[in-house]
């Protein structure tokens with residue numbers, strides 16, 4: 445670890461790895477600091493990602509792909525099962541990753557590009573000079589070192605503190621934090637090529653429960669419920685245990701993973717003088733699905749591209765860095781977040797009976813390619829009244 449870099453990246457998740465790799469590829473000196481002793485562990489993720497989304501960043505490698513998904517199943521609150529099979533979904537549905545290896549691979553690629561990495565190294569405070577973020581105090585094995593940088597990229601995940609220390613309001617309302625628990629389970633009867641989503645207020649209030657296969661008779665079985673629905677006797681774990689006892693009574697739990705996912709709108713502004721914020725730290729998780737791996741990689745890469753251009757011009761002011769904020773908001777990803785936030789807000793208010801009707805209405809659809817967007821389009825086609833209801837909701841949220 446040197447005392448000065450062009451770019452200091454806080455966090456060694458997908459956002460930080462892509463930021464470090466891109467900065468190094470642009471010829472900048474870059475350091476990724478990760479507070480945990482190992483990249484990728486412990487995993488706090490169901491590990492699902494769309495194939496095309498992943499291919500945008502990295503070629504698939506069997507070393508970090510646990511399972512190949514060719515179908516998806518949605519179970520309505522009334523138990524009705526809607527299957528989106530491979531004949532409809534093609535082979536494009538997605539992968540379930542092994543993030544312990546995947547995250548490592550991403551950081552490895554960053555180091556191959558020339559970035560430095562330091563594990564067990566926690567950014568404990570920003571270095572601030574004349575209102576600019578100029579680096580961070582890094583704690584490593586009881587010692588604190590100053591690392592200065594022209595630009596800092598905060599990619600410190602959902603529990604992000606760095607941006608708050610720099611004066612940015614990163615608060616997420618309790619109702620918009622999905623309280624999540626996941627078990628890695630073995631010895632369970634599953635379709636090893638299909639993800640399953642269970643919906644309904646008795647199963648997962650204002651959220652969903654998932655079974656994402658990790659191979660033969662093994663899956664991530666998890667749940668996310670709204671923070672405001674969580675309380676004594678009805679926490680995420682209580683719902684999950686009820687489901688597991690009923691559905692997989694003989695299954696064995698080999699890993700227990702608690703976590704939180706923000707399903708709010710992104711931060712109002714994701715830059716400051718000398719600072720860019722990427723991934724979960726910027727609250728760019730898809731509010732409808734809770735998926736954030738792609739968005740983290742996308743914003744991590746973009747943040748480093750903008751940092752490189754601004755460093756070259758010698759202007760890392762908030763005004764100059766704003767092109768990052770503008771670019772991701774105007775991207776397909778940014779627009780999807782805005783649209784899916786609205787749909788999420790609509791869906792969480794629906795009674796189960798209406799959710800049943802919606803799922804029944806699209807039970808015979810035929811999609812060439814299964815994506816969240818295509819499913820939404822089909823739902824709206826089958827329920828044109830929804831456009832008006834969503835329009836009214838959008839107006840009320842403005």
Ligand SMILES: Cc1cc2nc3c(=O)[nH]c(=O)nc-3n(C[C@H](O)[C@H](O)[C@H](O)COP(=O)(O)OP(=O)(O)OC[C@H]3O[C@@H](n4cnc5c(N)ncnc54)[C@H](O)[C@@H]3O)c2cc1C
Nearest residue numbers: 455457458459479490491492567601703723724736737740
């Ligand atoms: C239960 C659950 C299930 C999920 N399932 C999916 C899914 O199926 N698909 C999907 O796409 N997304 C899913 N997500 C979301 C996904 O995990 C995140 O969106 C993604 O990991 C975001 O990447 P990131 O790099 O922004 O943050 P992270 O992956 O969280 O990485 C941030 C890193 O920063 C480090 N860090 C934090 N503070 C500091 C500090 N001060 N100094 C140094 N290092 C620091 C952390 O230790 C961490 O390693 C899920 C999340 C949860 C909780």
